[in-house]
Amino acid sequence: MDSTFYRTPGEAITAPAESLAYMVTFDRAGQQPDALTVLDTDPESDGYGTVISTAEMPTLGDELHHFGWNACSSALAHEGHCTEGLQRRYLLLPGLRSSRIHVFDTQPDPRTPGLVKTIDAAELAARAGYSRPHTLHCGPSGVLLSCLGTADGDEGPGGIALLDHDTFEVRRAWESDRGPQYLAYDAWWHLGADTAVTSEWGTPSMVENGLVPERLMNREYGHALHFWTLSTGQHRQRVELGDEHQMVLELRPAHDPEATYGFAGVVTNVEDLSASVWRWYRGGTGVWRAEKVITIPAEVPSRADALPPALRPFGAVPPLVTDINLSVDDRYLYVSCWGTGELKQYDVGDPAAPREVGSVRLGGIVERAPHPTDPRTPLAGGPQMVEVSRDGRRIYVSNSLYGSWDDQFYPDGVGAWMAKLDTDPESGGGLTVDRRFFPHGDDFGGRRVHQIRLQGGDASSDSYCYR
Template identity: 75%
Template sequence: MSSATERDVDPTFYRSPGEAISAPAERLAYVVAFDRTAERPDALTAIDTDPESATFGQVVGWTDLPTRGDELHHFGWNACSSAFAHAGHHTSGLRRRYLLLPGIRSSNLHVFDTHPDPRHPKLVRTVAAEELAAKAGYSRPHTLHCGPDGIYLSCLGAADGADGPGGIAVLDHDSFDVVRAWEVDRGPQRLAYDVWWHLNRNTMITSEWGTPSMLENGVDPDLLLRNEYGHALHFWDLAEGRHVQRVDLGAQHQMVLELRPSHDPNATWGFAGVVVSTEDLSASVWRWFRADDEWRAEKVITVHAEPAPADQLPPVLRPFGAVPPLVTDINLSVDDRFLYVSCWGTGELKQFDVTDPEHPRETGSVRLGGITARAAHPAAPAEPLAGGSQMVEVSRDGRRIYLTNSLYGAWDDQFYPDGVGAWLAKLDTDPGTGGLTVDEAFFPHGEQFRGLRVHQVRLEGGDASSDSYCYP
């Protein structure tokens, strides 16, 4: 018979990737939506993902923020399966219950409780920009994950939006108070973006985008051509907050964004996506790995730019006569079998078999939207889509892939000057053989999102990009 302590463990904390894969499928997807004009509140929406439901593929919950001008971007759960690695966390009443929504422009963070009504979360706490600045010295919060001693919140700017070093703020697991800056010795690290780790190896990995002034008004062509955006990975001692090693991918490989470590807790490899090369407008995916007592990185996927007539291109691209793929998100299935690569410029989502992570093999592709030759969704074949395949999330069992189309307000306007609209698509795949098909019955878009743009997706019970596992 199980003990009371074991029965108290949140059933959405999974000890291993296999346990996560076999858990019940998600019935809801949470999607953040933002108003580019900042005239209306941003919102947290709930989408019905249960194929047996009469409201499958529809927006079934809508919660406005109490403020304006936040620009919701990335967001995440207060807790996840990594609680098993931290003394007492999985038995202390900690639950995957609260969604934390950072405002990348306002620097405020709003906390919503998904209990007791998961479709209509309630606001329970707002962490003001002033608290983030005073206690951690940061602004422009971007990505968050639950960590060993709190919730880790990566931030792009220093206090009050200054261009000083970005980094990681630690929040209390229970009160959501800002506790401190995580870094004890940051070494050469100045630019920030994503943060992940190998828990069993006591290693933190961070990536680089840019400072607030480099981002908030769109891509700065001069900075880009001078290779001044981020182009390195940083490896840290997770327990000590101490910088250990910088791995430069090459200055031409601009904007090292999403990090996807292997879900195997004993592994020491993962993937990082790079938006663009200033040599040829290609995008790339890199594998980091441990060898000879140091961290290394190698390029394993290259996606080339596609030539296009200048009159079909937005002004920022006309001098180049091509559409760069712009890899702006990647995602790794929980079984470490398939890597998904979003090419926001061309609208293509690529699927790669990474059973051999040194030699990815393309196994599927779907196009939706894109800067030129805008591919329609099969549910609305007469309606060419704006925006492109961007934020990608994968279900724990690896069978469903969710895509949204907005990148970042100012960048949307540069690359899609006639507007991006709003849409959420679902693709299906076979987790054994691969291949991608678009679900024609699932396509919330347009006015279902009330004129707001949509960005990241989180799935009920966890998803491929929000959990660390502790047992093989």
């Protein structure tokens, strides 16, 4: 059995630290292939904080975005896997623009993964009826792959495609009855409660060429959570957050397999440009509910002319919460404010009453806060994708959101950088930027950087079967 499958969150926390990070990088112009980049995260290594290898895609124009492992610790309770040799071995890389899915094998050398399979857009469309694959997790019935659009590519309903655990062939659409669900984004679950949770962003036509201001102000982007029977794919309940809360993105369920709560990030409130984090939970009657537990206000800049054209009519910088991540011990929640350039740390020991305990600024639409290793160089972009190590001590961030959205909010260029922050979970919080870890610029060969996965699993890719 693969030693990186952990029966409990506690086992994962005490396991050896990651020595490698995998990150997808993309060429906004589509003139060179996107790539899977491997980075050295071993502080004892001479190459610490540098790019080890870059594996290019065989195609152009994929715009690699989110990606994930073929299996996680929850596979210990799944049926349908190969009975021998189950491993956290393959990385599946969806192209959000191309609808292709590239599969890389991290064996025999995890430092130099190799391409073993490409699933084309036609297979995804023909077998599942979907396009624009976004997020994937290995689930009880197969690999669940959320998709933004239908086979036609521009509109919805989006949903979830089911891939075979071992061959990665597209099997079918996961839903058996989607109810009122139309918009799609993330998908996660509570295994013990036989419940899946999905969130809402927009259809391909709503996101492909950037945020559409008219559709945002008309409150057409996603503003609800959906709850499903995990074992059957049947829609059970829609929970409305209020249509002023636009774009319900990342979902982070509690890692405790007996817990029935989690957190969802909301990009913006059209009434005041604030962002928010919501807690979903199952009430005593078995009905799922949601409540806002964090509000992050917009900031008024000292210089209005520093705002990009898209924001000048509002005269403020929205936080733009575009990612959140929950530590494996369910103690700390990390919130990326891509607009203001801030990464916030909250103590969520009481999930209904988070307390902010740490903050770091890097980049930002107006502030352009520098990395401490190069204090004279302003950074564009901001903490966007965030990944947390299994022991909760290391937090990795990257700065690009999505090509067309980067261009809209950072029209003078978003650049490319990755940073690492340290924290001590036992000390009650607080964040420190690691000065030794700052790959940026030409380190990525002219490509922008997006999601990060850690060798052996991480806080956002694993769920657990036992306490």
